[in-house]
Amino acid sequence: MSTQTLDRAIGLLHLLAAAPQGCRLVDLQRQTGLTKPTVHRILETLCQHQMAAQDPASRRYRLGPEIALLAGAVAPPPYDLREVCADHMIEVAQRSGDTSFLTVRSGFDAVCIDRQSGPYPVKAFTVDVGTRRPLGVGAGGIMLLAMLDEEDRAGVYKATRQALPAGGAVTMKAIVAAVEEARRQGHAYSDGLVLGGVRGLAVPILAPDGKAVAALSLAAIRDRITRQRIPQLLSILKTHAASIEQRLRAATPAARR
Structure with a gap:
């Protein structure tokens, strides 16, 4: 073959x-x-x-x-990512008031493996746990795609282009622009790339080898993620992503050695 x-x-x-x-x-x-x-x-x-x-x-x-x-028959991983992130997912949702998401890559897709809601009464449940969607759709998927090297990104772009519905609201031009911005800024921003009127922010979670193992993100109605509030929300996301990375290093035998 x-x-x-x-x-x-x-x-x-x-x-x-x-x-x-x-x-x-x-x-x-x-x-x-x-x-x-x-x-x-x-x-x-x-x-x-x-x-x-x-x-x-x-x-x-x-x-x-x-x-x-x-x-x-697969050997169990050195850690359960969802378990390692569980407390932080809740904290991010509580501190921001909005909905937190934990997203991982699976082939050409982004998969939500955890979601927690904050106290703000209007929720942005853009995806359910287990939902798969093309990489680049949504803040978490944008961040994961931005962390890939140029060759891998090109392959994902090709698959995503074929997966997007014809005439849909999400275009490849918008996805590529959001990914390039995420590469420059170190965080991802989505404005209506999943659902109209909903914005999202995401930061990467890095494994001990330096590769992105997941994306930690927030989603809320547009009025909740304003230009003035973005620095505060990014601070929350980055603080918890750094703590998660510290836990991953402690849980990985190779990193401990």
């Missing part, structure tokens, strides 16, 4: 993971930009190895049982 074919197969697995209801062949073809015979051939191989499965009634493709077996 060539590297290109392997990349395509992994991309299809990510799309299947994002659609528990299953995907039609035509949907997978549209989202990947590949030809129908190519997608069908890769899916057939994945099905042969039980990494994908096709429902005989709906003809939709889903992840296969081999994925669960492989996942069960």
Whole structure:
């Protein structure tokens, strides 16, 4: 199997993971930009190895049982990221009054793995825990994308461009501009890139090796994230991100040595 074919197969697995209801062949073809015979051939191989499965009634493709077996064989990580961040997620929401999010990268997607709400009565629940969306959509996804090197960013841009709905409110031009701004500023800002009238801020959480392991973000209605209030909110985010990074270093054996 060539590297290109392997990349395509992994991309299809990510799309299947994002659609528990299953995907039609035509949907997978549209989202990947590949030809129908190519997608069908890769899916057939994945099905042969039980990494994908096709429902005989709906003809939709889903992840296969081999994925669960492989996942069960994975060595546990040195820390549970959500557990390490739990107290800080609550503190960020309480101190800001708004909604905090913890986002990680999964292939070409950003996945929300935790969300906490603050005391301000008007909430900005832009995504639920477990929600996947293309990297670059939302402050957390912008931050994670900004932390990638140029080659990886180019690959993500290509996948995101294909995943965005035609004629939607979010454009690649807006995503690229937000990512470049995040690279310059060291934090991400989103204004309506998820939901109209909602703004977001995000900072990276770095693993001991210096790579971004997650993004810590806040979302609120537009009037809550004003130019005057942004420095205060960024201070909250950066303080807690630094504390989380300290915990990660303490929890990582290699870093302790």
